[in-house]
Amino acid sequence: MLHPEPEPGDTLSTSTAAPTARDRRRWAQYLVNERAEARVYRQLAARREGEEREILLALAEAEGRHESHWLTLLGGEPARLPRPDTGTQLLGLMAKRFGSIFVLALAQNAEGRSPYDDEPFATAAMAADEKIHHEVVRGLAARGRRRLSGTFRAAVFGANDGLVSNLALVMGIGATGATPQLVLFSGVAGLLAGALSMGAGEFVSVRSQRELLEATEPSNYADAALPHLDLDANELALVYRTRGLTADEADARARAVVETAHAADRSTPYQLPVEQGGDHEVVGGAWGAALSSFLFFASGAIIPVLPWIFGLSGIGAVALALLLVGIALMSTGAMVGLLSGAPPFRRALRQLLIGFGAAAVTYLLGLLFGVQMG
Template sequence: MSAAGESPAAEAHEHTHADVSGGWLRAAVFGAMDGLVTNTALVAGVGGGGAAPRAIVLSGVASLVAGAISMALGEYTSVKTQNEQLDLEVAKERRELERNPHGELAELVEMLRVRGVDDELAPVVARQLSRDPDTALRLHVVAELGLNPEDKPSPVTAAVSSFLTFATGAVVPLLPYLFGASLLWVALLCGGVGLAAAGAVSSRFTPRSWWSAALRQLLFGGMAAGITYLIGLAIGVSVT
């Protein structure tokens, strides 16, 4: 217990943060939403055109497989390219630190001043931090690029996450047909419930309320399904 008049000693408390580096979470949310919207809209369009349940299932499964593979490959390539670009910029900054150490030191001093370090103290802190080349490099990269070179997302994790969540989302509107139901409105209802549920789950990682996130995703999916249904209906009528 502290003596009278003394402030209690401050204690550091461990805490964690959610994934915000563009890794599994972004890919998972994007994959699930894309799978739900894509196949709900596809079922609406093909069903609106008067296709038989067997044709709807065939189209939906083909869309599921093709979409999941496409999403996985796209996520892998996107994240891999982002990481390679970051590596290129890190190498460029390392060369600058080697070729022009005084200029880079002056740049670090200015960075510290902008971030609130006193003018007299900034050069001292900059020199201390620059004693370790890796620390200096990391500080420059984070300050100039806004990315931490030691916290790069995994392209494999993003690809697998995207593949699985797209496939899961895409199968939801097909469930009634797979279990023997042949009513289009039942499939669209399943797709709507899936969209709302996915939106509500995603709200756990954001400050948005669950009902607001669910309503937003339901609205987006409903718009896509409504438009494709009308197109399918028009094409079906013209073909017949």
């Protein structure tokens, strides 16, 4: 069977040995995977515009070149093809139903596990392409992470704080031998206290940050004095030096501003050109941040209390609370791992151990106090 001719500057790494049936099955798997990945990139491109769309389409085109390589080795379209591997199928499903940030995070991991480095029938250019694809997808995912980072951080922090703190609270109260009604009351009180604290803290934080930005913005206090400044000796240069310009740059800027002010109509108040101030939109609104923090915390804190809300008690309520919180902790941990390009299961397990560790401490303390009170 003929192998593809190498392109200029490319070195074929394909084996000269006669291909076996096992080789052909492996090529067919590569073929369907490349097709599926190209389809994912085209689906993502359909939702994007501008530069990101062009980049995604270029990635799909590159996967198409790899597909052609395996088609050539197979001697045309096989009569039967395997399914894409599990990871590639998952990418395809997510590309149809979820935002691009999740898909790109998964694709980043997939591109980093290319088998072509050790594949004797792949070209050196194909192996190099996969490494470059990994960096391209990492860059695209990084853009999405930056857009998502503020809201996502608040959501994960608030929900996990509610999960862990209220689980620890109900475990500790329950371990003392308290009645189910007291455990439920403690859980609801913990939810409200924690959510209100989170909301109030976020309100104060954002409002204070906006006030600090407003205090550091340039003002028009000295605008009326500009036309009366001496052209050759004026303190306006000092203003620009406080804003980070060098002495020479500040002198040149001040001279230009004063010349403009002298030439302006004296009947119209002249305004000093305003330098870039604080970006209030980046900080966001205090009430919106407070409400979001309240809801994120409450959404997590309600989960440990659900068994008692529905009338369960004793070991059954404790077991169900641990199960529900465990699922929630592992879900948020996996999502953090997915978006950060790290192994989702490892992050999920870390989140679970942290939450259950805190609950174990308060449970043991509750047992201790329960024994002493008994």
